[in-house]
Amino acid sequence: MFVEEADAKRLLAAGGIHTPVGTVAETVAEAVLASGGPVMVKAQVPAGKRGKAGGIVAADSAEEVEAAARRLLGSELGDHMVDRVLVEPRVEIAHELYVAVVVDATSAGPLLMVSAHGGVDIEDVHESSPESVAKMPIDISIGLTPSDAEGAVAILGNLLDGEQKRALVDVLLRLYERFRFLDAQLVEINPLAVTTDGSLVALDAKLIVDDNALLRQLDLPAQRAVGTALELEAAEQGFLFVELDGDVGVLANGAGLTMATMDAVTAHGGAPANFLEVGGMAYKRATPALALVLKNPKVKSLLVNLCGAYARTDVIAEGLIEGWKTLAPDLEVSFCIHGTGEERAQELVRTELGREPHESMDDAIREAIANAAKRVEATS
Amino acid sequence: MTSVRELFGTAPRRVLVQGITGGEGSYWTEQMLAYGSQVVAGCTPGKAGQVVAGTPVYDTVSHAVADHDIDVSVVFVPARFAKGAAIEAIEAGVPNVIVLAEFVPVHDTMQIIAAARACGTRVIGPNCPGVVFPGRDFVGIMPGWSERLFSPGRIGVVSRSGSLGALINLHLVQAGFGQSAFLGLGGDPIVGTTFRDALEMFEADPTTDAVVLLGEVGGPMEEQAASYLESMHKPVVSFIAGKNAPEGKKMGHAGALVSGGKGTAASKMQALSAAGALVADVPTEIVSLLQGLDL
Numbered sequence: 045m046f047v048e049e050a051d052a053k054r055l056l057a058a059g060g061i062h063t064p065v066g067t068v069a070e071t072v073a074e075a076v077l078a079s080g081g082p083v084m085v086k087a088q089v090p091a092g093k094r095g096k097a098g099g100i101v102a103a104d105s106a107e108e109v110e111a112a113a114r115r116l117l118g119s120e121l122g123d124h125m126v127d128r129v130l131v132e133p134r135v136e137i138a139h140e141l142y143v144a145v146v147v148d149a150t151s152a153g154p155l156l157m158v159s160a161h162g163g164v165d166i167e168d169v170h171e172s173s174p175e176s177v178a179k180m181p182i183d184i185s186i187g188l189t190p191s192d193a194e195g196a197v198a199i200l201g202n203l204l205d206g207e208q209k210r211a212l213v214d215v216l217l218r219l220y221e222r223f224r225f226l227d228a229q230l231v232e233i234n235p236l237a238v239t240t241d242g243s244l245v246a247l248d249a250k251l252i253v254d255d256n257a258l259l260r261q262l263d264l265p266a267q268r269a270v271g272t273a274l275e276l277e278a279a280e281q282g283f284l285f286v287e288l289d290g291d292v293g294v295l296a297n298g299a300g301l302t303m304a305t306m307d308a309v310t311a312h313g314g315a316p317a318n319f320l321e322v323g324g325m326a327y328k329r330a331t332p333a334l335a336l337v338l339k340n341p342k343v344k345s346l347l348v349n350l351c352g353a354y355a356r357t358d359v360i361a362e363g364l365i366e367g368w369k370t371l372a373p374d375l376e377v378s379f380c381i382h383g384t385g386e387e388r389a390q391e392l393v394r395t396e397l398g399r400e401p402h403e404s405m406d407d408a409i410r411e412a413i414a415n416a417a418k419r420v421e422a423t424s
Numbered sequence: 425m426t427s428v429r430e431l432f433g434t435a436p437r438r439v440l441v442q443g444i445t446g447g448e449g450s451y452w453t454e455q456m457l458a459y460g461s462q463v464v465a466g467c468t469p470g471k472a473g474q475v476v477a478g479t480p481v482y483d484t485v486s487h488a489v490a491d492h493d494i495d496v497s498v499v500f501v502p503a504r505f506a507k508g509a510a511i512e513a514i515e516a517g518v519p520n521v522i523v524l525a526e527f528v529p530v531h532d533t534m535q536i537i538a539a540a541r542a543c544g545t546r547v548i549g550p551n552c553p554g555v556v557f558p559g560r561d562f563v564g565i566m567p568g569w570s571e572r573l574f575s576p577g578r579i580g581v582v583s584r585s586g587s588l589g590a591l592i593n594l595h596l597v598q599a600g601f602g603q604s605a606f607l608g609l610g611g612d613p614i615v616g617t618t619f620r621d622a623l624e625m626f627e628a629d630p631t632t633d634a635v636v637l638l639g640e641v642g643g644p645m646e647e648q649a650a651s652y653l654e655s656m657h658k659p660v661v662s663f664i665a666g667k668n669a670p671e672g673k674k675m676g677h678a679g680a681l682v683s684g685g686k687g688t689a690a691s692k693m694q695a696l697s698a699a700g701a702l703v704a705d706v707p708t709e710i711v712s713l714l715q716g717l718d719l
Contacts, residue, residue, distance in 0.1 A: 147530050149643045152537045152614050184531070185538040227531050256503065256678060257529035284676045288668065299611055299676025300585020300640055303665035304707045307689075310668055311706045319668075321676045323587050324526060353553060353573070353590035354565045383590050384567050405591070406708050 045253045046090035050130045051265045052251035056233070059222040061215055063246045066132035075113035076106050078131035085112040085131055089124035090268055092250060093165070097121050102134065124270070135245055139203060140235035142166055142177075143216060145188075145223040147230070147254075151181040154223060156188060156216065158196045160203055162235035188220035204238065211244050212236075226264075227257030278336050283320060283329075285336060290315025291416045293343035295333060295364070297355040298323030305349045308405065314413035317343045322363075327355035330363025331370075338373050345376045345415035349405055352383030361389035365396045376415035380408035427629035428580060428605045428622075431546075431555070432496040432520045432563070439563055440488055440518065441466045442509045443500030444476045452500070452565055453477050459569045461561035465492045485516040496520040498554065498563050506550060507532035514545045522564055523549035523616070527678075533614050540616060547616025551678070553586030553608035566590070566608060577602015579714065580626035582619060583638035584609050584645070585677065588665055592638055592710055599711040604632040611677030613642065619649035627656050633719045634659045636710060637701070639692055641666030642681045646692035650699040660701040661713045664689045 047055070053063040067078035068088070075085065087099035094100055099121045101112040109131065116126050140162035148155035159177040161169045169177055178199035182188050193216040197209050204212060215236065223231045232250040239245055253261055269276050271287075278285030284299070292309050294316045296302040301323070306316040317340055322333045337343060348364065350357045361381065368377075379401040381389045390401045402408035439456065443449040444466025454477045456463050465488040466476050472483040482488040485497065497513040499506055503525040513521045514536070523536065528550040540547045548555065554564010559576035562568030566586060573593040579601050583589035586608050593606060607622050609615050619637060626635045637660055639646040646664065653660055667689040669675045671682050682688050697703045702713045 147534065147614065149613055149645070150648070152616075153534050183538060184534045185542065224531065227529055229530065254530045255674075256527045257531065259504070260529070284674065286670065286673045286675065288670070296587070298585055298587020298590075299680055300583065300588030300638065300665050301591050302587075303640055303669065303675050303680065304588050304591065304663070306668045307665060308706045308708070316668060319673075319675055321587075323676075351587060351591040351594060353567055353586045355587070382594050383573060384570065386572070404708070406706070 045255055045258060045264065045267055047251040047253060047264060048088045048090055049086060049249055050088055050128070052249035053246065055226060055251060055263070056222055056246055056249050059225070060218050061222070061246055062244060063249070064132040064135060066130045068128050068130055069113060070128045072110055072113045072117060075129055075131050076110050079103065079106040079109035082134040083109060083131050084134055085109055085116065085129050087116045087121050087126040088128045088130055089121045089126055090270065091122045091124060094121060099126070135237055135247070136240040137237045138240050139238040141200070141212070141238065142169070142234045143219060143236050144230065144232035144234070145220050145228070148181065153184050154182040154220070156180040156182055156192070156196055156220065158199055158216070160200050166234060182220070187224070188217060190217065193217055208238060208242060208244070215244055226251065227254045227261055228252065229254050274336065274340055278320070281332055281336070283326065283333060283336060286319040287340065288316050288318055289342070290317045291342055291344040291420065292412050293317045293337040293340065293346040294349070295320060295322060295337055295346065296349045297321060297327055297352060297357070297360060301349065301351055305347070308409050309347065309413065312406065312409050312413055314409065314416065322360055323355045327360050328363065330360045331367040334364050334367035335371060338371055338375070343375070344419040345378070345412045347409060347412035348377060348379045349408060350381045350383065350389065352385055356385040357381050357383055357389040358385035358392065361392045365392060368397060378402065378408040378412040378415065380405045426625065428607070428625040429629050429631055431605070431625060436462045437495040437561065438462050438464045438493055440464070440485065440492070440494045440497040440513070441479070441500060442485065442497055442513065444468055444479065444481055445471045445474060446500060449500035450476045453479060455567070455569065456562060459562055461563060465494065485512045485518065489516050489518065494518050496522065496563055498522045498524065500524060503527040507536055510536045510547065511539045514539045514543050517543070518545065520546045520548070522552065522554055523547065524552060524554065524565060526551045528612065530612070530614055533612060537614070537616055548607070549610040549615060551612040552610030552615065553589065555608065556603070556606040558603050564608065566606065572597060574606065575602035578604055578631060578633040578719070580604050580629065580632040580635040581638070582607045582609060582622040582626070582635065584611050584640050584679070585638065585665070588638050588707070591707055592636060592663070595708060595711050599715065601714065604629060611679050613679035619645045620652045623649055623652055623656060623660070627658055632658065634661065634714060634717060636714070637662040637696070639664045640677065640680050641669045641675065641689050641692070642679045642687040644687070647695045650695035650701070653696065653699040653701055659717050661704065661710055662696045662701045663704040663707050663710055664692045
């Protein structure tokens with residue numbers, strides 16, 4: 045879950061990290077009320093690179109705040125509608141630093157990162173001068189120690205004075221505590237400003253919380269619905285569904301097989317309409333899964349590719365047949381069924397739907413692509 | 425590195441089932457026993473003294489290991505209890521732990537792996553289907569008994585995904601190949617045993633002639649495997665799932681996520697191919713690539 049800046053800052057501040065005292069405004073009038081002196085007006089969307097997209101505006105008067113809020117509120121930034129802005133007092137910046145703690149797949153543990161090059165895209169810094177980014181793997185059973193944090197701060201050389209270095213070590217320890225406390229995949233402050241009066245302030249904050257930990261992270265804001273209408277409906281029903289642009293509806297069991305099936309559809313010259321897996325615990329819920337796939341108007345033919353291991357293909361077939369009979373779609377469907385429960389599943393498809401399952405997955409895919417093409421031709 | 429045939433020790437390998445009294449735990453215990461796996465004990469807090477499929481149940485792992493030598497524990501408990509159960513087994517001295525649950529928080533996984541490193545334990549998973557040694561035994565939730573999917577042979581198969589593993593195993597058996605072992609590593613962004621670990625075990629295994637590596641988008645595991653593959657003597661045939669995965673969308677597995685242009689199928693295929701692996705465009709091509717090898 046991508047936590048938007050204003051909420052991320054609140055959660056960092058709760059851990060003792062200094063952030064500007066800002067106001068979240070949902071209307072132009074609220075934004076104007078929050079103006080006063082030099083401020084930043086920042087669109088709140090669950091995505092990075094807002095500055096490049098024009099979502100962050102400096103404003104020096106109530107009129108400028110009003111103009112900025114009027115332009116941003118209700119606009120589209122990337123894939124997201126801006127429904128609130130953060131109005132924050134501007135600070136005088138001496139340096140901009142980069143600090144982050146991230147779940148690192150390579151070390152299979154947390155990774156602390158510190159760089160003197162804050163305020164820019166850290167990926168660019170990794171490209172241009174990787175030696176300027178301190179990357180310190182952390183043993184999660186010990187946690188971040190003050191001496192580790194001091195070691196990471198050493199990358200900054202003499203950029204900071206002794207007092208500021210101690211303050212930065214303190215920020216890093218607090219950042220790591222937030223990382224652990226919030227089940228973060230990433231917590232990043234970019235930039236962490238060294239102000240002209242020498243203090244450290246988090247001017248931006250990016251927080252991504254592990255979706256698998258949301259049940260125990262009760263202090264997070266409500267999650268913004270992201271995705272197409274059909275994706276949202278699927279998510280509500282607990283399905284992992286991704287809508288694509290093609291015309292061959294795909295139903296398979298398991299994430300790996302579903303991805304591989306989509307790849308094979310593409311390799312044979314077709315285009316998948318969706319990713320939807322009915323494996324794992326979802327294998328008993330093929331009826332609603334079928335309904336979701338068929339709700340997509342782009343679907344011109346359906347491909348069912350099952351290879352059961354844990355998931356029983358006969359149970360999936362039963363669910364599909366029930367759904368098919370209820371919905372009675374005017375659509376061709378191609379089957380390939382193997383693995384656990386295959387004899388019964390194949391027999392059910394033959395007797396209940398009058399379809400002969402293909403022995404080869406490639407044959408089923410070719411047929412499904414041809415059926416979609418025929419349908420497109422017939423309707424054009 | 426030990427050979428894959430010695431993973432969990434030399435046979436017979438004695439299995440502990442954590443969560444044995446649950447529906448899944450008891451069902452799969454029966455299946456494992458029927459196939460010949462040596463399930464010697466089970467564990468569920470508060471259920472000591474019960475018997476499941478002829479297997480004695482203990483409250484804690486330390487009680488089970490006091491009565492039995494255990495080579496591997498398979499953790500059937502739900503995601504939110506997986507960390508506690510896995511670390512209990514690790515701290516009780518069980519040398520190998522397989523975590524099956526999907527949706528384990530990644531911080532829990534990092535803690536499991538840190539505890540395993542401290543104790544010298546091998547962890548497989550989380551979010552994995554387990555391991556199968558055709559003709560001998562299996563541990564986990566792959567139908568090792570299925571003669572359509574598994575047959576004793578000399579191809580090592582390692583997969584992040586159980587379902588894609590099942591498909592390729594089916595194709596292998598249909599083409600007359602068999603497996604020395606199937607290892608299901610799991611679909612999470614961080615797992616205890618990586619492709620690189622698996623390749624090292626298959627390289628060291630005298631009963632394996634070639635390895636099939638089934639990767640998917642997201643994470644650095646395939647690229648890490650490629651850096652080892654250059655020094656391998658055995659041929660590796662690979663398929664990477666998820667060429668259609670749009671940026672920033674999780675493809676079913678928590679680990680299957682292309683992000684910031686990283687972890688794409690193209691970059692993984694390129695890395696593996698440059699390191700000498702044969703890379704299939706479609707899953708069905710795996711078999712013809714294997715047939716083209718001089719095995």
